[in-house]
Amino acid sequence: MRFVTPTLSAAALALSFGTLSFATPAAAETTIFYGHSGPARGTVPAALKWFDGRIGELSNGDLKLDVQWGGALFKASASVQSIGDGVADAGSIISAYFQKEMAAYSLADLPLGGPNPWVGLRATDHLMRSMPEITENLARQNLVYIGTFTASDVNVACKGAEINSIKDIAGKKVRGAGVYGKVFGELGATMVNLSVYEAYQGLDTGLIDCTQGYSYIIPALKWHEVIDSYTVLNWGQIGGYGMFMNKYSYDALSDEQKAVMTQVGTELADKFAQIVIGANSKALTAMRDGKFERPVKVIEVTAEEQAELNAATVPFLDDWKENAASVGLNPDQMIEVYTDAVAKYTAEYEAEGYPWERN
Structure with missing residues (x-):
């Protein structure tokens, strides 16, 4: 089951019913339903709110997140299966709960990266994007990597x-x-x-x-x-903590929308480092x-x-x-x-x- 939902803007709907007399392009808004197991406060929620605003900015209002907080869609320990099955379009995954499924990502939970959160975030993001084997391993689970957090x-x-x-x-x-x-x-x-x-x-x-x-x-x-x-x-x-998307939902996005998700997911490493270091x-x-x-x-x-x-x-x-x-x-x-x-x-x-x- 997929939730990525395109909706017409209020202006476009008004135009369709003849209530506006000027020409306005029909603006679609694609909502990505996102599951997060924690409450709507703290470092990760601050980053998710930034992410939502940034994808909206780069897509001219076409993309937005609808975040369901507090495990409303799934608990942290069920996130991999739930996102892969389409319970949500996307969500937060903590690799420590999924040693087999998140074998690659859990490398970031080892002290190889040292204690600097920015270094760890950038190195983890590079790892997850640069190795086709990791992308293929995730695809077999119907998952796509979007961006990374760290517990620091x-x-x-x-x-x-x-x-x-x-x-x-x-x-x-x-x-x-x-x-x-x-x-x-x-x-x-x-x-x-x-x-x-x-x-x-x-x-x-x-x-x-x-x-x-x-x-x-x-x-x-x-x-x-x-x-x-x-x-x-x-x-x-602890660096194996990040944003993943259901592959069917991701594939349903346009090429332009995918490019926005990739850009903002990459920018997330710097933004989250700034949040958590502060x-x-x-x-x-x-x-x-x-x-x-x-x-x-x-x-x-x-x-x-x-x-x-x-x-x-x-x-x-x-x-x-x-x-x-x-x-x-x-x-x-x-x-x-x-x-x-x-x-x-x-x-x-x-x-x-x-x-x-x-x-």
């Missing part, structure tokens, strides 16, 4: 505890995120299965000592009300400057400990390679394409700064 760099917030070094991870009860949680488990933490939205209660009741998360989440989910410390790991990010910076500044009611100590691990964390990730990288190969992808080639892009965009950032900061 993974850090750790604690109540009644501090992680000042890697050794402090052992013995802590921790809610984890993807491979980063698995690494903490290998380093001696007791992992507790909670969603990010349940972490506040877990910290407040003592069910967990710490939770992995992202800086912008601190004020968004009010973790600052319960945590005492926040350790910046300088490690990696939100992270604001949250970190608030903690460092003591602007929350409860003081939060900000800690940063050393480069040597970051290297230790990366070394502990190697077995999980091997697991990812095996998984990618099992669905017919070339993991070594994907890693080469991705890490080359990381190097390219890291060099660009170091030489020129972020795109939105340039003249």
Whole structure:
């Protein structure tokens, strides 16, 4: 079932009934029904609202998103099948829920890209657009890649505890995120299965000592009300999170509409980086400057400990390679394409700064 819907504008309808005496071209508006599992607030909703405005701008009002928030169309854990089956024209997919289906995209969840969200976003977008094998793998699932988000760099917030070094991870009860949680488990933490939205209660009741998360989440989910410390790991990010479209719905678009979707999807990497980096910076500044009611100590691990964390990730990288190969992808080639892009965009950032900061 497909929902991409062309509708006539009010002016065109009025003209058709003879209520306007001047010549007006019949303007069609194509609505793309989009499913998002989260609420209509935060970094991703801000980006989706920007995306909607930008496709409208470039298509002269011909394209628009109709976003259904809060899992109204499907839950996050059902997004791949739901979009592929046409429950929506498009939607947000989190690769961590779909290790087989999103084998290529889940490369962005490994710490190969480092903690810089802009570098990770641009490298991930390059990977997803530049390899025909990935496009074909998605097409077999009736999916088309549109653009990418990131949950940003993974850090750790604690109540009644501090992680000042890697050794402090052992013995802590921790809610984890993807491979980063698995690494903490290998380093001696007791992992507790909670969603990010349940972490506040877990910290407040003592069910967990710490939770992995992202800086912008601190004020968004009010973790600052319960945590005492926040350790910046300088490690990696959850980057397999983005916009995908039902292939039948995508194929129903005109060539001009497809070109708009590709352009805005590509621009999304820069725009979302600007949004999430700004939100992270604001949250970190608030903690460092003591602007929350409860003081939060900000800690940063050393480069040597970051290297230790990366070394502990190697077995999980091997697991990812095996998984990618099992669905017919070339993991070594994907890693080469991705890490080359990381190097390219890291060099660009170091030489020129972020795109939105340039003249």
